[in-house]
Amino acid sequence: xxxxxxxxxxxxxxxxxxxxxxxxxxxxxxxxxxxxxxxxxxxxxxxxxxxxxxxxxxxxxxxxxxxxxxxxxxxxxxxxxxxxxxx
Numbered sequence: 285x286x287x288x289x290x291x292x293x294x295x296x297x298x299x300x301x302x303x304x305x306x307x308x309x310x311x312x313x314x315x316x317x318x319x320x321x322x323x324x325x326x327x328x329x330x331x332x333x334x335x336x337x338x339x340x341x342x343x344x345x346x347x348x349x350x351x352x353x354x355x356x357x358x359x360x361x362x363x364x365x366x367x368x369x370x371x
Contacts, residue, residue: 286370288335294368295320295334303365305357306345313358322358329355338363 299315312323318331333353340349341363346356353359362368 285338285341288338290370291338291363291368292331292334294370295362298362298365298367301367303358303361305361307357309357311358311361313362320355320358320362322355324358325355327355329353329358334359334363341369 296315300312302310302312304310309324313320314323315321316328319328320331320334321328333355337343337349337353337356337359340352343349343360346360349356349359
């Protein structure tokens with residue numbers, strides 16, 4: 285697995301790109317400071333929450349991190365996308 289800083293830089297570079305949740309819902313996101321804001325919600329997802337989830341990869345779906353982070357569906361989609369993890 286790549287270092288989290290590399291992953292965070294990939295997340296920054298993919299701002300505005302289309303991602304899909306596990307259920308297939310499309311979304312994009314913007315980054316404001318160290319927060320990600322998905323297009324389907326006003327919920328702010330912190331870099332710290334993404335890092336927490338990153339340490340648990342691979343996991344089968346957002347339900348695994350539901351009680352650990354905000355925006356688990358979005359985090360799962362971003363962290364399991366080849367553009368982010370570099371597979």
